[in-house]
Amino acid sequence: MPDASPSPARKSPKRELLLDTAFKLFYERGFHAVGIDTILAESGVAKMTLYNHFKSKDELIVAALEKRAAEILDHRTATIQEAGDAPLAKIAAIFDAYHQWFHSEGFNGCAFIRAIGEYPDETSPINQSVKRQKQILIDTFAQIATELKAKSPQLLAQQLYLLAEGAIIRAHTFQDPDSALAAKQAALDLAQSTPQT
Amino acid sequence: MPDASPSPARKSPKRELLLDTAFKLFYERGFHAVGIDTILAESGVAKMTLYNHFKSKDELIVAALEKRAAEILDHRTATIQEAGDAPLAKIAAIFDAYHQWFHSEGFNGCAFIRAIGEYPDETSPINQSVKRQKQILIDTFAQIATELKAKSPQLLAQQLYLLAEGAIIRAHTFQDPDSALAAKQAALDLAQSTPQT
């Protein structure tokens, strides 16, 4: 009866420590570039503890990404919540949050996009996990675009998403944390030029 | 007098073959994921030949990226040339070219962005090479924005760039080759709403 499968405790301190350490290192240096041993040394956890919690490195990567994704989603939800009811204010708030992120210590682009880059195989669980996470952002934009009564909410949502991803890429590539400003302005231009009732 | 440094023949068939094969494999599977031996097997070239042309794997990566960058630049220059003199037509032509690219066999995102993702260290020659290449695209947009007499050509250029990168990311992440359409429309919207003389 004792299930030997590697998820005995859904939430253990060691497990959380491993996930946070792994994410930090992967984000800093890349997924292939960081070995298991580095994560273990940095976190001070034993190898068998890791393999008791996760079947493989890939599973660790997925879990680390999903933990981070949950945190990001919470943060974004709060950001939108605080922006009030006006759709344009919500859009502005989202891009302001990007602005803050780009200015934060250790910003290194989008871990999820980088994960897709390193695991381009569509059947990889890593790849699929990223897709799910990104879809949530698009859905958020679509919700706002609908509230805006845009002529084509789907199109506007997609365009806002393009601007967001583009801003991340530019901030990362050129180490310019102000990339969100141009994106925000373009986003508001596009959103505002939409025919409203 | 014979310089033993690893660049004896600037242009040799084997060298070009190695660069093309390397790029293809890196683009398909990622930089860390593809080993030297795989490139050698695929190209049918001996290991010492590779190391006679390139000091290291990193140098091979840089050379492969730069060869590809030159080809892309040529293609883009021709695309703009064929679009005629109207700035808006040039912008449309660039995004149409993205559209074609996204629909082409083997599209797998932007190799340069993925390279930054795998080599985030700013001092890496790989990282720096990508930055140079991307700057050329931004400069191209800036040139067109200036021709357009945009109020702020730099801002518009940056926004067009964000849309372009965003479209690539979206096409790659969601395997949706039509991502360029929304980007093109947004680009033309932004460019057109610019106050002209």
Added chain:
DNA sequence: TCAAGAACAGACAGGTCTGTCTATTTTTCT
């Protein structure tokens, strides 16, 4: 207190990686 589960250190296997070396063959140019 004491038993069971969790985490520990560390060795280990088996594979892969980059880069070097040698000795031989092929190509190229004059």
Added chain:
DNA sequence: AGAAAAATAGACAGACCTGTCTGTTCTTGA
């Protein structure tokens, strides 16, 4: 034809990688 340059196969070193295994110690809860 003959010399110089280029490419070849393949072994090799040394490092690193993931994942397994063992036996010990720590933690925790009844």
